[in-house]
Amino acid sequence: MDRIRIIGGNALNGTIPISGAKNAALPLMIAGLLTDETLILDNVPRLADVAQLQRILGNHGVDIMSAGKRPGDREYQGQTLHISAADIFDTTAPYELVSRMRASFWVIAPLVARMREAKVSLPGGCAIGTRPVDLLIMALERLGAEITIDGGYVIARAPSGLKGGEIDFPKVTVSGTHVALMAATLAEGTTVISNAACEPEIRDVADCLNKMGARVTGAGTPRITVQGVSKLHGARHTVLPDRIETGTYAMAVAMTGGDVQLSGARPELLQAALDVLTEAGAVVTSTNEGIRVARNGAGINPVKVSTAPFPGFPTDLQAQLMALMTCAKGASHITETIFENRFMHVQELARFGARIALDGETATVHGIGQLRGAPVMATDLRASVSLVIAGLAAEGETMVNRVYHLDRGFERLEEKLSACGARIERISD
Numbered sequence: 001m002d003r004i005r006i007i008g009g010n011a012l013n014g015t016i017p018i019s020g021a022k023n024a025a026l027p028l029m030i031a032g033l034l035t036d037e038t039l040i041l042d043n044v045p046r047l048a049d050v051a052q053l054q055r056i057l058g059n060h061g062v063d064i065m066s067a068g069k070r071p072g073d074r075e076y077q078g079q080t081l082h083i084s085a086a087d088i089f090d091t092t093a094p095y096e097l098v099s100r101m102r103a104s105f106w107v108i109a110p111l112v113a114r115m116r117e118a119k120v121s122l123p124g125g126c127a128i129g130t131r132p133v134d135l136l137i138m139a140l141e142r143l144g145a146e147i148t149i150d151g152g153y154v155i156a157r158a159p160s161g162l163k164g165g166e167i168d169f170p171k172v173t174v175s176g177t178h179v180a181l182m183a184a185t186l187a188e189g190t191t192v193i194s195n196a197a198c199e200p201e202i203r204d205v206a207d208c209l210n211k212m213g214a215r216v217t218g219a220g221t222p223r224i225t226v227q228g229v230s231k232l233h234g235a236r237h238t239v240l241p242d243r244i245e246t247g248t249y250a251m252a253v254a255m256t257g258g259d260v261q262l263s264g265a266r267p268e269l270l271q272a273a274l275d276v277l278t279e280a281g282a283v284v285t286s287t288n289e290g291i292r293v294a295r296n297g298a299g300i301n302p303v304k305v306s307t308a309p310f311p312g313f314p315t316d317l318q319a320q321l322m323a324l325m326t327c328a329k330g331a332s333h334i335t336e337t338i339f340e341n342r343f344m345h346v347q348e349l350a351r352f353g354a355r356i357a358l359d360g361e362t363a364t365v366h367g368i369g370q371l372r373g374a375p376v377m378a379t380d381l382r383a384s385v386s387l388v389i390a391g392l393a394a395e396g397e398t399m400v401n402r403v404y405h406l407d408r409g410f411e412r413l414e415e416k417l418s419a420c421g422a423r424i425e426r427i428s429d
């Protein structure tokens, strides 16, 4: 299994190109199931999750062609996927494929909307909480699907097609909103989704669905209205930049010091996180190219932050912020409100000498002068990258084990960081 070796202590200086967003690319690929014509997606990141979803879609009969510049080519811009679901010959998504990735469960929505039946294994994904799918099931039921659960599979049927309806989510859910939105596009009549997630990835998917002939308004606000249509057609869409990758590298620069241009990044996608970084002492500027982050000389100020649905501070940046705060000049308070078990990185950060006390959903981080490198174990995607950030700033050698988590969500991580002066390499055994 691959490991990542880091010799810490170098400031980051240079340019990091930001890839397409994993959390938009996955539902966009799934939206390809809604039409028998070809959906072309540009700027799709090369990630393990994308490859896994290609296998899952392939299992349904979807034909996917990949084109585009390869890593190492000049002006690398991700890959272009041509997704053609002309002939869906299997509406079952089996356990072996779905258990590895949470988002793969979302295929249930386009399958039941277009094929009127779907059988999808309950999902897996990052171990950050119980992560039920009750609200996704509720949404499909509101659109008239009959749902049964048998042998670990959710079976959805809508023999005479889905019907538009009112879906009022009792809590904000990204997965629930994606599923409701995709299913509603082909339902007969009007669907109103209330308390919808406002994450930029929802809006990106809605924009693509509209290019495919859907009639969606209000995406990006808590109230989305969808007028169902009988058929969607092919389209071409570019995946928006990854705000979590952007925030991760911004925090890495704030931690190591230096001056980095995050090219292609869009500040409005992560303003709450950029505000926290500014409060922490980093200099964040919007540029023509993207976002420039610098920290020279001054120390890191402690902060008090709670994670929240968009436009709040994202839970997917909580672990990275915690790594940064381990070296702040005082005590920080970080509260996780989205997932009940998203503190697996705390015990690993302690191996660097970090002083973190957990009390329920709040971590108090007492900053120390200098972290020391250590062997650590990656436990989930964002926790893994928080260990990389800590390793970049720590004195001496850090070995991050179980790197496959990182490969789910960070494209060419070692290459991007090395190009900015980090001493980081992958060791394949």
Ligand SMILES: CC(=O)N[C@H]1[C@@H](OP(=O)(O)OP(=O)(O)OC[C@H]2O[C@@H](n3ccc(=O)[nH]c3=O)[C@H](O)[C@@H]2O)O[C@H](CO)[C@@H](O)[C@@H]1O
Pocket (backbone or CB within 6 Å): 023, 026, 102, 103, 129, 130, 131, 132, 133, 134, 135, 136, 137, 171, 172, 173, 174, 175, 176, 197, 315, 316, 338, 339, 340
């Ligand atoms: C692939 C993808 O886009 N993953 C993101 C997505 O995950 P995901 O879509 O799984 O997250 P949700 O927004 O759905 O979950 C939010 C909260 O709602 C709960 N819940 C959700 C569904 C449900 O049926 N019942 C229920 O109780 C969850 O357990 C969690 O506590 O949004 C999260 C919150 O921004 C991010 O951390 C993930 O990176």
Ligand SMILES: C=C(OP(=O)(O)O)C(=O)O
Pocket (backbone or CB within 6 Å): 023, 101, 102, 103, 125, 126, 128, 316, 381, 382, 409
């Ligand atoms: C938790 C994440 O992914 P998933 O929802 O696929 O587990 C993530 O992207 O941080």
